[in-house]
Amino acid sequence: MVKAVVAGASGGIGQPLSLLLKLSPLVDELALYDVVNSPGVAADLSHISSNAKTSGYLPKDDGAKAAFKDADIIVIPAGIPRKPGMTRDDLFNINAGIVKGLIEVAAEVAPKAFILVISNPVNSTVPISAEVLKAKGVFNAQRLFGVTTLDIVRAETFVAEVAGKSNPQELTVPVIGGHSGDTIVPLFSQISPSVTIPDDKYEALVNRVQYGGDEVVKAKDGLGSATLSMAYAGYRFAEKLLKAVKGAKGLVEPSYVYLPGIPGGEEIQKKVGVDFFSVPIELGPNGAEKAHDVLGNITEREQKLLDAAIAGLKGNISKGVTFANAPP
Numbered sequence: 001m002v003k004a005v006v007a008g009a010s011g012g013i014g015q016p017l018s019l020l021l022k023l024s025p026l027v028d029e030l031a032l033y034d035v036v037n038s039p040g041v042a043a044d045l046s047h048i049s050s051n052a053k054t055s056g057y058l059p060k061d062d063g064a065k066a067a068f069k070d071a072d073i074i075v076i077p078a079g080i081p082r083k084p085g086m087t088r089d090d091l092f093n094i095n096a097g098i099v100k101g102l103i104e105v106a107a108e109v110a111p112k113a114f115i116l117v118i119s120n121p122v123n124s125t126v127p128i129s130a131e132v133l134k135a136k137g138v139f140n141a142q143r144l145f146g147v148t149t150l151d152i153v154r155a156e157t158f159v160a161e162v163a164g165k166s167n168p169q170e171l172t173v174p175v176i177g178g179h180s181g182d183t184i185v186p187l188f189s190q191i192s193p194s195v196t197i198p199d200d201k202y203e204a205l206v207n208r209v210q211y212g213g214d215e216v217v218k219a220k221d222g223l224g225s226a227t228l229s230m231a232y233a234g235y236r237f238a239e240k241l242l243k244a245v246k247g248a249k250g251l252v253e254p255s256y257v258y259l260p261g262i263p264g265g266e267e268i269q270k271k272v273g274v275d276f277f278s279v280p281i282e283l284g285p286n287g288a289e290k291a292h293d294v295l296g297n298i299t300e301r302e303q304k305l306l307d308a309a310i311a312g313l314k315g316n317i318s319k320g321v322t323f324a325n326a327p328p
C-alpha cells in the first residue's frame with residue numbers, strides 16, 4: 001500500500017500533480033494538504049474512478065500531521081512562485097519558513113517517507129530540509145530529493161527542437177548542478193543517443209535550459225511560473241521512484257541530493273566541493289541507490305559552466321543551512 005501526500009495541493013502545481021497521482025495505479029492513498037481549499041480539491045478528485053482513496057486537510061485540527069501520518073512519499077510544491085523580475089532566491093524569505101515547517105511535521109509523523117522538494121529556491125530548500133531532518137535525528141539522504149526534473153524535461157524538448165528529433169523523450173540529456181540560472185548545467189556532450197549541437201547554437205541552447213523558467217514567468221506576466229510542465233516533471237520523478245521502490249531496475253533520473261549520504265556521492269562531492277548537487281541518480285528500493293559520476297568526460301565549455309554553478313551553489317547552500325540552524 002502506498003500513501004502519497006501533496007503539500008501545497010491547491011496551488012498551480014499542486015492541483016495537476018494531485019490529479020496525476022490520483023490517476024496512478026502506483027498510489028493507493030492520496031492525502032492533500034494546503035492552507036486553503038484542499039478539502040475541495042480532494043472532493044473533486046475523489047469522484048474519479050481510479051484506485052487512490054483521496055482526502056483533504058487544512059491546518060486546523062493538526063491537519064498537516066493527519067495528512068502526513070505514515071506517508072510513503074511526500075511531494076512539496078507549497079510556497080509562493082516568482083513574478084517577472086524576481087529570482088528564485090527572492091522567494092527564500094517566505095518559502096524557507098514554509099518548507100521548514102512542513103519538514104518538521106514530516107520528521108515527526110512520517111520519518112521514513114521519501115520527500116520530494118519542489119518549492120523554490122530548491123538550491124536552498126533542500127539543504128534546509130536536510131538540516132531539519134538531521135536535527136530531528138531522522139535524516140536519510142537516500143530519501144530526500146530536490147526535484148530538478150523540469151530542467152531535464154526542458155533540455156529534452158529544446159535539444160530535440162534544435163536537432164530535428166521528432167520524439168524528445170527518446171533522448172537522455174543529463175543536466176547537473178542546481179535549479180536556478182547558471183547553477184543549471186546541461187551536459188550536451190553526454191546526450192544519448194548522441195546528438196551534435198552546432199557550435200553556433202550551443203550558447204543559446206545552454207541559456208534556454210538555464211533560463212527556461214524565466215520564459216514561463218514572463219509569458220504568465222505576473223500570474224505565476226511553470227505549473228503544468230512542473231506537475232508533469234514532478235509526477236515523472238515520483239512515478240520513477242515508486243516503480244523503483246517496487247523493484248523496477250535501471251531507473252535513473254537526475255536529482256539534487258546530499259552527496260555524502262548517497263553511495264557513490266562522496267567521490268563526486270570531493271570533485272565539486274559542495275554537499276548538495278544534482279547528478280543522475282539510480283533509483284531503487286532504498287530511494288537513491290547510487291549517484292552517477294558524469295564529471296569524468298565533460299568538455300572544456302561544460303567545465304566553465306560547472307565552475308560558475310559551483311560558485312553560485314555555495315552561497316545558496318550555506319544560506320539554507322544557516323537559516324535552518326538559526327534559533328527560532
Ligand code: NAD
Nearest residue numbers: 008010011012013034035078079080081118119120150230
Ligand atoms: P501557487 O501559489 O500556485 O501554489 C502554492 C500553494 O502552496 C498554494 O495553494 C498555497 O496555499 C500553498 N501553501 C502556502 N503555504 C503553505 C503551507 N504552509 N502549507 C501548505 N501549503 C501552503 O504556486 P505554484 O505555482 O504551485 O508554485 C509552488 C512552488 O513551486 C513555488 O515556490 C515555485 O517557485 C516552485 N516551483 C518549482 C519548480 C521546480 O522545478 N522545482 C518548478 C515550478 C515551480
Ligand code: LMR
Nearest residue numbers: 082120150213214225226
Ligand atoms: C521553473 O524552473 O520553472 C521553476 O523553478 C519556477 C521558476 O521560478 O522559474
